[in-house]
Amino acid sequence: MFRAEANGKALEFDTDGLIGGNEVFKDRETGSHWQQSSLEAISGPLKGAHLTLYPFLLTTWGEWEKQHPDTLVLKPLPGYADRLADMNKIINQGVVGLAGPAPKGALGHDARLRPRDTIVGLETGGEVKAYPMAALRNTPVVNDHVGANPVLIVHQPASDTTTAFLAQANGRPLKFRAADAHADKLIDLETNSEWTAYGVCIAGQLKGTHLKPLILEPEFWFAWSEFHPNTEVYGASAAK
Amino acid sequence: MIIAAAVTVFGARVFVAQSKKADLPYVTIDHPQFIAASQATFLSLEDLLIGVTDAKTAKAYPAAILAQHGVVQDQMADGPIAVTW
Numbered sequence: 001m002f003r004a005e006a007n008g009k010a011l012e013f014d015t016d017g018l019i020g021g022n023e024v025f026k027d028r029e030t031g032s033h034w035q036q037s038s039l040e041a042i043s044g045p046l047k048g049a050h051l052t053l054y055p056f057l058l059t060t061w062g063e064w065e066k067q068h069p070d071t072l073v074l075k076p077l078p079g080y081a082d083r084l085a086d087m088n089k090i091i092n093q094g095v096v097g098l099a100g101p102a103p104k105g106a107l108g109h110d111a112r113l114r115p116r117d118t119i120v121g122l123e124t125g126g127e128v129k130a131y132p133m134a135a136l137r138n139t140p141v142v143n144d145h146v147g148a149n150p151v152l153i154v155h156q157p158a159s160d161t162t163t164a165f166l167a168q169a170n171g172r173p174l175k176f177r178a179a180d181a182h183a184d185k186l187i188d189l190e191t192n193s194e195w196t197a198y199g200v201c202i203a204g205q206l207k208g209t210h211l212k213p214l215i216l217e218p219e220f221w222f223a224w225s226e227f228h229p230n231t232e233v234y235g236a237s238a239a240k
Numbered sequence: 241m242i243i244a245a246a247v248t249v250f251g252a253r254v255f256v257a258q259s260k261k262a263d264l265p266y267v268t269i270d271h272p273q274f275i276a277a278s279q280a281t282f283l284s285l286e287d288l289l290i291g292v293t294d295a296k297t298a299k300a301y302p303a304a305i306l307a308q309h310g311v312v313q314d315q316m317a318d319g320p321i322a323v324t325w
Contacts, residue, residue, distance in 0.1 A: 057291045060289070084305070
């Protein structure tokens with residue numbers, strides 16, 4: 001999910017195969033190729049340019065509709081609509097994490113996680129970090145640092161939805177705990193104010209404050225580690 | 241006959257032998273059409289999607305559609321986006 005523009009020029013994309021088991025896009029305007037995981041142009045006139053992530057949320061229909069009752073929904077095209085149930089089965093298996101090796105063509109393997117473990121990647125404060133979904137499913141609220149930035153990662157188990165924020169308000173770092181097992185409400189340890197899992201303070205001294213959202217990139221470990229070789233891993237020992 | 245269907249998850253191709261239907265073209269949606277939440281009867285509560293918002297609008301792109309197309313070209317209030325999966 002990215003802004004369809006680079007160097008001030010609007011671009012349109014088609015998929016154009018895989019490199020390292022990870023999708024590659026080709027833009028119609030310049031013919032440059034773009035790697036999905038790194039968002040970098042790897043060949044063509046725009047080689048070396050980067051696309052910018054557009055803020056998005058990976059979540060369930062139940063959770064999204066609850067948060068945005070007036071949402072629009074992409075309409076499936078004829079034919080494709082008949083396959084939605086089959087697709088959802090496969091997608092759910094993939095998102096939980098699959099056993100087995102990296103796909104053919106993967107570029108080596110970083111053994112800190114299994115190839116098809118799913119992670120959410122975060123790039124902020126000059127560093128890159130992967131949060132294994134398996135770890136977040138056990139620890140719904142993570143207070144952490146990525147590079148120079150204090151960060152908050154929230155995992156709501158009911159919808160397997162993960163959100164991330166810069167963990168500070170009014171220039172002051174904050175730490176959080178889950179208000180209950182659902183982790184749809186949080187309490188900050190500094191002021192005991194109450195927050196939603198979407199970074200909005202709804203009660204207490206900081207009421208009305210919004211945390212700055214950070215964009216998480218859901219990926220398989222093999223792809224993330226291929227194209228982010230300097231990544232740290234939450235929960236792993238310091239050795240790289 | 242069972243056809244080995246390729247499905248994309250997180251930019252990776254996951255091959256699963258599961259479909260009796262021939263593959264449809266894995267191509268970009270250039271002119272996405274949208275329906276109201278009340279009309280989206282094909283969605284179950286637990287189905288995954290990618291959601292985006294701008295100042296005015298919230299839009300949901302069901303994963304089961306994205307996985308069959310690779311890219312959706314769309315327009316938000318703050319510029320053009322490529323929705324990928």
